[in-house]
Amino acid sequence: MTENPDFFDLIRQYAPNIINKVPYANTLGFELVDLEPGKAIARAPYKPETIGDIETGIIHGGVVTALLDNVSGVSVIAALSEMKSTATLDLRIDYMRPAEVGRDIIAEAECYHMTRTVAFTRAWAYHESRDRVIATASGSFALNTIKGFPANTGEGS
Secondary structure, three states: OOOOHHHHHHHHHHHHHHHHOOHHHHHHOOEEEEEEOOEEEEEEOOOHHHEEEOOOOEEOHHHHHHHHHHHHHHHHHOOOOOOEEEEEEEEEEEEOOOOOOOOOEEEEEEEEEEOOOEEEEEEEEEOOOHHHEEEEEEEEEEEEEOOOOHHHHOOOO
């Protein structure tokens, strides 16, 4: 897990791009709210374009899934001690209740264990607090070395 404060500063600069610059996450309006070593919090705004049930106005469950996947991946990146690429291997979502109409969704994730090649996460989606969750998730993410990246080759600082 992250132990180098200089490396975490680099991650802190890079992590918002994962949410803000990825086209689908940008289209859905995802925003990184907070980042700590091994933990991330993101927000999905309520948007008419993301409604899954026209009659009720409830956000489509796929938005919740995408948010939990995205914030889980960011928590993995925030736990790294060297730059690696990540890819979702498995993501299990348990839906507890629908999101409330007109309200933003907050998602929080933590990377709780990491091997050399796989990271494991837990995540929660809710409105105000984890006391009343919309959905929970557990995931595993592949960790791959980025060849030629200066921090991974001994080049640079």
